[in-house]
Amino acid sequence: MSLPVWVGLRYLAAKRRNHFISFISASSMIGMTLGVAVLILVLSVMNGFDRELRERILGMVPHAVVYERGGINDWQSLAQTVSEYPGVAGVAPMTRLQGMMGYGGRVQGIMVTGVDPDAERQVSILPDHMIEGDVQTLQSGEFGVLLGDLLAQHLRVTVGDKVTLMLPEATLSPAGVLPRIKRLTVTGIFSVGAELDANLAIVNLEDAAKLGRLSFQAQGLRVKFDDLFKAPQGVWDIVSTLDGDYYASDWTRTHGNLFHAIRMEKTMIGLLLLIIVAVAAFNIISTLVMVVTDKQADIAILRTMGAKPSTIMKIFMVQGISIGLVGVVLGTVLGIIGALTISDLVAWLEHLFGFKILSADVYFISYLPSQLLWEDVAIITASSMLLSFLATLYPSWRASRVQPAEALRYE
Known part of the structure; x- marks a missing residue:
């Protein structure tokens, strides 16, 4: 030493x-x-x-969404086209509605998202975070709904209960102007440990189109990328090469800050x-x-x-x-x-x-x-x-x- x-x-x-x-x-x-x-x-x-x-958060929120002005009438063909672009890991349709959900005198403002149960796993972590029920229970025409656990706790509902969905668009009737109301059956509860658990409800894509009285199949196409940091540039490249009137949004606009x-x-x-x-x-x-x-x-x-x-x-x-x-x-x-x-x-x-x-x-x-x-x-x-x-x-x-x-x- x-x-x-x-x-x-x-x-x-x-x-x-x-x-x-x-x-x-x-x-x-x-x-x-x-x-x-x-x-x-x-x-x-x-x-x-x-x-x-x-x-x-970004496992539930889309990396990017491709929209067509006037809605997407054939989302399957568009999904096939988009999935062939490099860096794309999954594609699934989506429709969003805003409304209020009530049960037993308790009311909560929510975002209703319509999804395709078969394609949802490609773009979302939702199927892996179900604590009751399953995504596949969202069958077209049955008007089932999946709720976040915090939303379910606030409304005090469990699987099998029927909740009331109120959409903001008014409907004329002999009794006057009434909000659009639909009874939905709770078929599952999910928990991703985030704020989405308190204000998100998931329904079948076709049921969402009926609830919103939409003339198209889906509002947009959710796109998941292998690298989420490449999503802004990647979705722009996709939209710029598609034939039609398309535009896009990505996660940096919603959760980038x-x-x-x-x-x-x-x-x-x-x-x-x-x-x-x-x-x-x-x-x-x-x-x-x-x-x-x-x-x-x-x-x-x-x-x-x-x-x-x-x-x-x-x-x-x-x-x-x-x-x-x-x-x-x-x-x-x-x-x-x-x-x-x-x-x-x-x-x-x-x-x-x-x-x-x-x-x-x-x-x-x-x-x-x-x-x-x-x-x-x-x-x-x-x-x-x-x-x-x-x-x-x-x-x-x-x-x-x-x-x-x-x-x-x-x-």
Whole structure:
């Protein structure tokens, strides 16, 4: 082992006459540990929100929708054409209606989406998130409906109950102007853990056309892409090559702001939390400055024995880097453990105390997600070690400038 490493580690492990220096060293190490752990944990939670947005919200919301002015009369042929474009993973028809749903005196505004049960799995995660019933129960002419679990809880309905759908278009009758009303049978309940559970109802595509008194088969064609980030350009390329009066919309117009907000928050929170690590690095500077002052006589003796200024500098760099290394390693371990267990821990606390940290009525998901990305861990670890290294430069340089004659004058 080289002399600087041996002496630096010996200084780190030795008991100090000045206990305040030991306290500052310990606080520097603890600060580095907490800073790294919190940074890993918070960024993992932000990654979890980003993942849930992509997999849950955008698993139900179309990546893109192709519309034909006046409605699509032959969606099967158009779907066959669109599915042949590169990057397209699935195609399914869609019709949307807005209305209000009531049961037992309770009323809720909803979005009614008409789908083809056989094609829905190609573009949506809905079939995989049914908690009661099945998508295939939506048979044409039976006017069945699938409800989100939060909507079902609000209306207090279960499978088999009949709910009343009221559409905004008025109908003239001998009794006057009446809203269009239809009784639907609840055939299933789904839960995607998002805001859609509170305001979305799914019906058969043909039933939706009858409810809306539409003269066409579908309002639009949902298109799922292999890469959702290529959806805006991909759907534009599709529309520009189709023969007819087509236009399109994509997920960036409906949920793009939320996605970009999460990305920006992750960046800003990461930078702010990195300040905690920087504060711990400044504590390392304070520690080493005091150690240099305390060890001036030892430095002078080493110099008189032939140690070069670069050797003295390396000794104190080893000591400072060791403090930072221990803090970073402990913080990384704690951060990884926290990132892997935070979701289960929060769920346990919610169950224990009977409250919800994230309510689906307010947030777009109803639980605290976490996704640990090893590249984030690598960046945080490398950044923290870099700050620790930079923090050692000035005190080490100052130690190398100690003059033996001045330091030993009064010894």
